[in-house]
Amino acid sequence: MTTSPTTPATASPTESPLLSAEGLRVTFPGRHGAVPSRAVDGVNLDIRPGEIVALVGESGCGKTTLARALLGLVPPTSGSVRFAGRPLDYSARALKAYRRRVQLVLQDPSGSLNPRHTVYEAVAEGLRIHGYGGDEQTAVAGALSRAGLRPPERFFLRYPHELSGGQRQRVVIAGALVLDPELIVADEPVASLDASVRGEILALLLRLRTELGLSALVVTHDLGLAWNIADRVAVMYLGRIVEAGDVEQVLTAPRHPYTQALLSVLPEAPGAPVVLSGEPPDPSRIPTGCRFHPRCQILSGGEAERAGVADACRTREPDVLGGSDVGQVACHWARTVVAP
Template identity: 80%
Template sequence: MTTTPPTAPPPPLLGVTGLHVTFPGRQGGPPVRAVDGVALAVRSGEIVALVGESGCGKTTLARALLGLVPPASGRIEFAGRPLTYRSRALKAHRKRVQLVLQDPGSSLNPRHTVYDAVAEGLRVHRYSGDEKEAVTEALARAGLRPPERFLLRLPHELSGGQRQRVVIAGALVLAPELLVADEPVASLDASVRGEILALLLRLRAELRLAALVVTHDLGLAWNVADRVAVMYLGRIVETGSVEEVLTAPRHPYTRALLSVLPGTAGDPVVLSGEPPDPARIPSGCRFRVRCPVLAGGEAERAGVAERCRDEDPGLSDAGAGVRVACHWAEGRAAG
């Protein structure tokens, strides 16, 4: 009796391996390591939240995924094929991967109508179909119904939530496979945020649209994402399913971020100081200068304090599909 060998799982829609993005240092100083060895994957129909403090490299990573910032090294693959930086290849890539920015006010030209704002992508990519039909369908999918009411309006005539929906419609009109949404609700009132997050979930259900949601808010990640990747000082330090990472965080940095959410049990963890300069990343674990586990002696008692100071931890298996870059957490998982 012959058995059929198991088929290999399909490659992720978006795959990032060993990605580094650097910028020149100030006054001839060392280069700024904005993205410093990131590995990340987003599968078709999946929402992944990329979480971290301001300045950790989230937005630079998002722009690199669109080909807007060239990497110093590493690899970005989309649908199993490497991203190349020839103009024609980049144009084709940006049709399939669309960026939704934080501030719809700055994304929209105040002199352009809603129709022109949404149709802009079609014109750039020389769409050959019925432009008006495509625009109205995108507006309807983004929740602006009936779309004909909005076509001739200018941005100042819309609410903040409506403007964000126009920006999303401008992305949807090109039928992308992945949205990269950089703080998509940060500038909106609390009453509107839930509507936009519900829209992302509906688009995933209806279109099997994948999304990478860049945010500083772990609460947002809990509400919308399937998986979460926590970023600190240019690198992913913990990643896994939302349920695993947010109910049983392994990395001390993730624990600190979660501790300040409303309704969280226990006292908030106040991290000392500011994140280090990305041009001067500390030796050993990049979080060690702010780590409460190292400062409180827990790492010493676990026998990993010297490794924290000397060895840069890579992502390792922490169980339940979670990967973490932390010597202390790695030891706890092994024990």
């Protein structure tokens, strides 16, 4: 993390959320009568207009399922999603209108683009699905230009295999921008790109936020990416957000042992990396007490015992965090020992 974090362009702590989740749970039935899998297990999260929020955590922690639930692609088992103050309506017509305002950008541009479609057809597809009544060619050219593909007409008849990885990702972003959304959900938007191209795509997302007032939820396992692009960060572990707050606050003074462990393996992190024991638990077998306690270096190292919270770590589940921008942590030890 070598550069300073971004400054929110339009988001205000007092502004009403554009998108919010409250008590969100997504449970998948187990096979052959097995215990259901609690992929998202009680999440509150707010995203305000013009704000970029990074959702970070290990693979399998529930990040993508949460993102899909926010997009209406996965109906919640319980809880609610609200957009612009209204509960999400899961009827086909309402979801179609909603997805014009909230667009998804996937991590693999090669898999997102039909190899038999030209760039023009790929970007125009959303316009045709939603019955756009304006000048299609002008809209496609404008979206490609905003995504950094200029002059746009030069790309109209090209196919995905004729483009570089960075150019393909820009086409995917243009396909989202062509509908003038208010929010984009970017799932690992630079994971498949070369290091030299990642910075260009991140700079593009920041510029779009500044110029268009776009909000964004960026799903990533990369804390360095979160530092460089986000206003706020939410750290997810085993279906639940365990720490959230201003990106500089969370990533320079992490309070949750899991966040501390994630940060410790970055190349520029001081001290020795924290090696967590075992793999993340199965979401169908969430431990009692704090869900992180079987892998927690604070508990295994005796610090929780000295703070008098070891029993609580093993037996009492921390409260679900609120969705606001206030710094929060779901950890008995951190709430006892580490000042907010």
